[in-house]
Amino acid sequence: MRRPRGALLPPIDADRVRGRDLYRVLRGAVLDGTLPGGEQLPSTRAVGRDYRVSRGMAEQVYAQLVDEGFLERAIGRGTFVSARVPVARRNGVSARSLPISRRGRAAASSAACREPGVLRPFNAGTADTREFPWKGWQRLQARAARELGRGALDFADPRGLPALRAAIARYLAQFRGVACEPGQVVVFNSSQQALFALFALLLDWADPVWLEDPCYLGARAALAFAGAEIVPVAVDEHGLRVADGLRRAPRARLAYVTPSHQYPTGAALSLERRVALIDWAAKRGAWIVEDDYDSEFRYAGQPLAPLWSLDPRARVIYLGTLSKVVFVSLRLAYVVVPKPLVEPLANLRTQLDGFTPPLVQATTSLFMDEGHLPTYVRRMRAVYGAKRAALIGELASLASRGWTWTDNAAGLHLLVRHASAAHVRAVARASGLSLALLSDYRSRRGSDDGLLLRYGGLDPEQVRAGARALVAAERRVQPP
């Protein structure tokens, strides 16, 4: 380390001092008060000698600092530290001194949409990636990169890559009976982002909206952002109680529903209610957002026909995600909307975050077009179905102790119900179980009568061990 002669300027810890180093050290010294306001600096000649740099470089650094107002020149007298520079004191910043808005506090205090860092029984309602053909995917990605060329680096259409929109339309027609055109498909990063954009587009501040009760918490968060007046509508074993909605808020602007496999109860919406819901929307000019979030994972029978295909008046917006069926970091979801909504949604998307990167879209369209997706979905249906069977097998003894569940043979989670749910959850926490209460998903904390077992991302042994731990906890709560 070398000290400059004259000792006015701080040392620079480098064998060869560059202009950037000199600039940084001088600015830092001014900012932290080492060089206080009014202090005279050495001549550029002296600086050049001290730091073994050229006088020209010293001159350039001084000129920059003068330009920025850190230094001042008095002709004939020399260069001085500007008196107007505040001294930095960055410590002592407390959370209390940080004025977050009321809205911000309300939204940001909820970690409901945050996924767990570590998967444990039963916090894992997510995709299992152990069997995902990752090598094959990387090969497809390399091919997509070759095909896109430098197009992979540039802007992509905010509506989605044409190849992906077409692949999604074909997939939906084949596997969900949603006979839409590619031009009706708009790609998003996630269902959550799609909900956000849809609610911003379709709702004004304080518009009433039907929300299933209990509900998917992401939808609640997106509606809260949009400033909607949330009207909770109860769910029973046939799904949303449409008649309750009609009674409580007939003039709602929109209804958010998960008709194939209600989140979190698992109920399927009955045809009668489907028809009533669509009738209401047509009559009132309201929207229905149909979130078909895990329709791919039905282990028995055909998936139920979506609302979209029952709706003659185009009041239903269909929403699906690929991040649950491919892998979670894929970040691809889509909506099917009437064509006049496509351009407005694309404009909104550019105002939210721009567009989805083209490479992942191109890779996914190859994955779909070459038939890998149906193959993988079929494979995973077996994997999840086996986990579900193992779970239910281990839980069998609870059935005789008053616990109930709907065996709808679908999805990546199971809801088990009993009046002692909250007590069992508290006891099971000691065994490392991470259980959600049904009441966490309700509009009001009512009776705690259900536990959500999210098993999708766990391995089969974790599922079984977790179920055994749950049964043991239940026995401690209610000794036989």
Added chain:
Amino acid sequence: MRRPRGALLPPIDADRVRGRDLYRVLRGAVLDGTLPGGEQLPSTRAVGRDYRVSRGMAEQVYAQLVDEGFLERAIGRGTFVSARVPVARRNGVSARSLPISRRGRAAASSAACREPGVLRPFNAGTADTREFPWKGWQRLQARAARELGRGALDFADPRGLPALRAAIARYLAQFRGVACEPGQVVVFNSSQQALFALFALLLDWADPVWLEDPCYLGARAALAFAGAEIVPVAVDEHGLRVADGLRRAPRARLAYVTPSHQYPTGAALSLERRVALIDWAAKRGAWIVEDDYDSEFRYAGQPLAPLWSLDPRARVIYLGTLSKVVFVSLRLAYVVVPKPLVEPLANLRTQLDGFTPPLVQATTSLFMDEGHLPTYVRRMRAVYGAKRAALIGELASLASRGWTWTDNAAGLHLLVRHASAAHVRAVARASGLSLALLSDYRSRRGSDDGLLLRYGGLDPEQVRAGARALVAAERRVQPP
């Protein structure tokens, strides 16, 4: 094509009919009215014979359709089409019948944040990717994929990958004098998304906010989403007129500024105003969002010191993007915030769209840590600097005709000013030029006295040809 005997059911165009085909055709026939409500269906035995499928399969398909309510069974009488199924008529949906909200209409009608599909002179204020080391990037990506393993497929921290947050903190300390900790960095998909989250977190509905006038339109869109009361504050050759803001809205909650290189005028905020702005924020407990969107591209002198490093009270939030310095589809931006804001922002992020995929973050952190980013920035500084010099060279003759521009030697666009700007723009459109008016960026359409030449993404020949076409158009408007 085979027709079933009995002719009740529609034909299926397949050599071997599967259950899925049968299900789809029957459901489709019910939905489109081919099979009207009340119609009796053939027995499953007849169906099996007609379609050459097993009777068991036909039975399964019927049961599914009964489950879903498309069909009904009358014991001893047979199976009937349900009378409650509506007939689809999807045509005739007009834009007028689609109730978009007022807010939605206001936001979605603006394509201001949408990038052009085809780059022309001068609509291209974006990164030039022609020299980007795409092959090298793909190698880094393959390495990142190996290092992440299946972690590449799963959830990532909504705050950003630790390796990328650390790389960004190092980069900012070295190149911008922003001496922050990795724990203060939060990663987003884009500056736009970061602004969206910041405004949602920090602002309540109708909070007054200073916005530069003219301004970056993305910031205006994000403030509009947040429901802020926008207070336009004029910009002159020294940047934001802080005194105007103090006079008009001393109690504003936040100020959005681009102090290094004001968008779109290019002015640098003077030190005196920087100090006044920071003083105001400290006194009032207001926030300053400092958008340092293209600070990397300064062609002469050192970049100006950011507001962040002048601020002793942590009122400044620093915002930067990597999509301008690496490539546009990278979709990575970041903010530097006081630590108590990190978790609230992460929660908000999960409610907006989840998280940024880990693979691109890991690749970018390798690109930064191995020194490729500074090398590439240096290279591109020369490339953009040469384009800028070519542009200004071609425009030289306009200077003698009353046109002015600030030669601040930075950025990816140039603002040229003259009272005839709107007229010249209209004439130049015939030559294929795509020019933005300065007034497009103003809070109110005033006098049209400037043209924005966005050249970043153009090749040098396009820049020169575009400039020559502009000069020719100007001559037609004002003959010598």
